[in-house]
Amino acid sequence: MMTVSKPAEFFKSIRSVRDTTGPIYEFIKSQSGGNYYELDESKMDQVTDYLCEIITRDYGENYDLIPAHGRWQHLNAGGHLRVEQLVGEWRADQIDEVEISRRLVDLLIISVLVDAGAGNLWKYALSVTESYSRSEGLAVASYYLFVGGDFSNDSKIRCQVNGEKLKNFTMGQFIRGFQISDENPLNGAEGRLQLIQKLGESLLAHPEIFGSDARPGGIIDFLKKKSTIDNCINLNDLWNALMDGFVAIWPQGRATIRDEPLGDSWSLDTKLKTKKNWDNDFLNSLVTFHKLTQWLCYSLLVPLERYGYKFQILDKELQTGLPEYRNGGLFYDFGVISLKPEHLKRGLVLSEKLGNKEPIPMFTAEDGAIVEWRCLTIGLLDELHELINKRLRVNLTLPQVIEAGSWKAGREIAAEKRPSTKGPPIELYSDGTVF
Known part of the structure; x- marks a missing residue:
């Protein structure tokens, strides 16, 4: 103990973020799923391809020009x-x-x-x-x-x-x-x-x-x-x-x-x-x-x-990477993670109740579907960071990968899949204080 x-x-420290979310990510990897999400790591190659295309499109090989997020x-x-x-x-x-x-x-x-x-x-x-x-x-x-x-x-x-x-x-x-x-x-x-x-x-x-x-x-x-x-x-x-x-x-x-x-x-x-x-x-x-x-x-x-x-x-x-809806939405939209059926159903019920026009699952900030999503996002961003550097043969920092890649890619894939709203694949019922 x-x-x-x-x-x-400890819980207010920066080191607590990886120390508390890391074991959850490793557990979900070992089980191919957690209490709320299924995990399919084979889809990470598609995410890596998508990010590399965006980074090359916007910066070519001028990686030094990529600012930190x-x-x-x-x-x-x-x-x-x-x-x-x-x-x-x-x-x-x-x-x-x-x-x-x-x-x-x-x-x-x-x-x-x-x-x-x-x-x-x-x-x-x-x-x-x-x-x-x-x-x-x-x-x-x-x-x-x-x-x-x-x-x-x-x-x-x-x-x-x-x-x-x-x-x-x-x-x-x-x-x-x-x-x-x-x-x-x-x-x-x-x-x-x-x-x-x-x-x-x-x-x-x-x-x-x-x-x-x-x-x-x-x-x-x-x-x-x-x-x-x-x-x-x-x-x-x-x-x-x-x-x-x-x-x-x-x-x-x-x-x-x-x-x-x-x-x-x-x-x-x-x-x-x-x-x-x-x-x-x-x-x-x-x-x-x-x-x-x-x-x-x-x-x-x-x-x-x-x-x-x-x-x-x-x-x-x-x-760490930032566990918010653009970074997290990237992994959901590519199928790396997916809500388990019972939680998807639950989220769609709340979404309909609150009058959402699109059938997008919605949860409150304290719901396990949001908290587990955020844990997965941190672990997957660390993994994606390594995959991007290996693929491009560079040494980008994590903030650079977020700026040029994951945050931008999360927004672009959202616009492709949901052109009417360009919103995330999972909605947070927000009171304006949850980031």
Whole structure:
């Protein structure tokens, strides 16, 4: 049995993601299926072929041009270099490089925070001919709120995010900023607003991390204190700051240990069929994803490594693939995984009950069909990473494979199979807080 004195610390750690999901993936591989899904690994060759074609189409053999997966690219949706233009304006105004890195962190953190599934209907329109949906639409909307000063409590400095302003953000501001209407509904608007407000409260509650002005970008100065003389930090330093600073924003009802919230952690009955490491079944059933915190880590690497202090970050390989619907949908659409008949039927009943026009199975976030899907996604992405590098004879990082391959491929295969919605093969009944 595991003898960690503080299990909450383990389940909130980055290493817990592979440690808790890995045994489930290995168990399902050994059985060719779990409690909710069948697994057909022979289909992985087709997935590899599809990704390699996309990578070659978009990059040729210029693999060094593939960026790491991150929110930066979404902010630049449509080929517009919005973020680079902002940086250029700041430099023209003689803003120092460390403050530029703070502002970039401000922008990226608020943009990641609102990036839960938007649904099939919502779009953000810049003009009659230019609009964006899903992640890109949410990113562009958050960008214009940021540059418009909607997140700043200083009228003279529009491009910053302050806890006090977020804490008092209103539904009216949210509706206007994201262009929500009866004709343009956004999934989970109330949940997203509450996340923004809770982020404000968390920024104010942790001045040791975010500074006296309660800015996400204050984490730059916190990390500087943790760094060595050559500005070297460990990924765990960033991870712990994000986890400690933001874990309280998660809604009530998620997994907790002695009332301490564990973030993106869920109970899964399948895990009880693997080796038991704890002395009670609740702990043995827990799996962690921490997708929001991982998405933040991925997205913050650019401002941390390329701007301001230009930190060197060690142990980045601790991060996993992101268990979200594009990556997970890729494996489902190619038949690598498939819902067992009884769970497919159950998901279709909920979908019909909620008025879905397409016969797509739907589940709530805590349902084993979603949790096991996410576990499989992490394991399959690690496997796909190796297959892509072997096929292309390169050494791409996992974030590069996600950016150029799996995330993009998941979206493209979804559009091929479901052209009317371009949505995922399994729907998450989202309250706007599940990533």
